[in-house]
Amino acid sequence: MSTVTLPIASTVRASLPVLSLPATKTPRGEWWIAPAKWSALGVFLAIPIFSLLWPWLAGRVVWTLIVAAIPLFIVLVGYHRWREICPLAFFAKLAGLLRIPGRYRVPQRSELAYYYVAFVIFFLSLWVRLIATNGDGVALAVFLLSLCLVAMVSGAIYTGKTWCNYFCPLSFIEKIYTEPRGLRATSNSQCTKCTACKKSCPDINEENGYWKEIDARSRRRIYFAFPGLVLGFYFYYFLQAGTWDYYFSGSWTNQPQLWRSAIFPGVNAATAGFFFLPQMPRALASFLTLGSFTLLSCAVFSLLEIAVSRYQRRRDQPSEVASARHIALTLAAFAAFVTFYTFAGAPTLRKLPWVFPHLFLVIVVLTASLGLVRRLKRTQGDFAEEVLGQSILKRWQWADSEPPRDLREAVLIHQLRTQEKSRGALQIVNVYREAVREVLADGFVTREEIGLLEGLRNRLQINDADHESVMLALAEEESALLRNSLQHKPSRNQH
Ligand code: SF4
Secondary structure, three states: OOHHHOHHHHHHHHHOOOOOOOOOOOOOOOOOHHHHHHHHHHHHHHHHHHHHHOHHHHHHHHHHHHHHHHHHHHHHHOHHHHHHHOHHHHHHHHHHHOOOOOOEOOOHHHHHHHHHHHHHHHHHHHHHHHHHHOOOHHHHHHHHHHHHHHHHHHHHHEOOOHHHHHHOOOHHHHHHHHOOOOOOOOOOOOOOOOOOOOOOOOOOOHHHHHHHOOOOHHHHHHHHHHHHHHHHHHHHHHHHHOOOHHHHHOHHHOOOOHHHOOOOOOOOOOOEEEOOEEEEEHHHHHHHHHHHHHHHHHHHHHHHHHHHHHHHHHHOOOOOOOOHHHHHHHHHHHHHHHHHHHHOOHHHHOOOOOHHHHHHHHHHHHHHHHHHHHHHHOOHHHHHHHHHHHHHHHOOOOOOOOOOOOHHHHHHHHHHHHHHHHHHHHHHHHHHHHHHHHHHHHOOOOHHHHHHHHHHHHHHOOOHHHHHHHHHHHHHHHHHHHHHHHHHOOOOOOO
């Protein structure tokens, strides 16, 4: 229904605050979340064991299959479902399950700095991949176990989902790919007992958090930097080896003990920093590559945002159009997703029969395009209107009509019916006033006897306040008439 363009919708949209939605009950059909959660935990625990037993295979399985599948999985199942399933979140909750939960909260004034914290951890994780964990099963096992340990310690110090919201290197990525809303609505992932660990908590309402933080400088920088970081990470394989074959063959998944030589000048093809500058230590070369792509990306998307904003100002676009910031964030997310899937998984997918890579690619392209269109069309006004719609639906008061499924339609119906109702109520009060005026004029009842008309008042649903205002209006009318007649009455002296 194209009702959003009606004047009432615009008025509602303009006047609405952004509200938080209360927690929703787990809808039917989500029975699979618990088994998925335990399976994910099982896989996560098995990885370090697998990495120690079959170190030459670990890199390929973890990086080109499991990790490659995670962003697509998050987008397809939705942010809140992923928050329930994520195995690292389990370790962060462990202290709570053991009844020794953390008691501290991250200071509110440094709240928005968490984007930087998570980004730096992620940046360092990618860097460690390029110099150690990519092709070394033992290093990979140590890395994953350290991550679990940090998550557990965080859960033992801080309340709620502090790890998931502030420190987890995936925390901003799962948001980048799913904000402001997923491919379809799901129940939220609010904690059973909220400790208020995060303002505008994304687990309570992801989209509310998105719009509340739309002006946050930290988020803008990190989201703009992310596509560059992803591209820089994959481009380094080329810069290191001088050929794409190094990456796409997957030979990097089996390079044990690379970390031993990473901080020293390169002496052969494997230890070279850059193919054109082999003596540069691999650790430095990879760090510089990641850093420069990150900064470049930040600059490119900042310029893009400025260009979009200027274009919108020139075209004098209406307020319903998405803001330049929202468009730039959306394009950055799309670029990161597409870049990631241009490379991730490819070394192993190429070894499978052709149908699998093609099928996978089709799913990725469809998901990315659908997400892009849904996000670009979304505005803060749409969200506010939906929140109001949900609140109206919860208190649906029009028994003679079914509550509509469309939230915007619910807002419009409610507005129209309320206006009708108030017009109807006004008419009834007018009828009552005329009736009272008539009976007083006819002298059937006196002013003092008006109280006897209580039965009529009840039938017309005239409350005491309306009755008093009618009586006051009639009294004023009467005194005006009296004044008028006294002014126009000829005096005896004149005759
Ligand atoms: S629901 Fe409460 S405790 Fe849980 S993540 Fe959100 S703010 Fe933190």
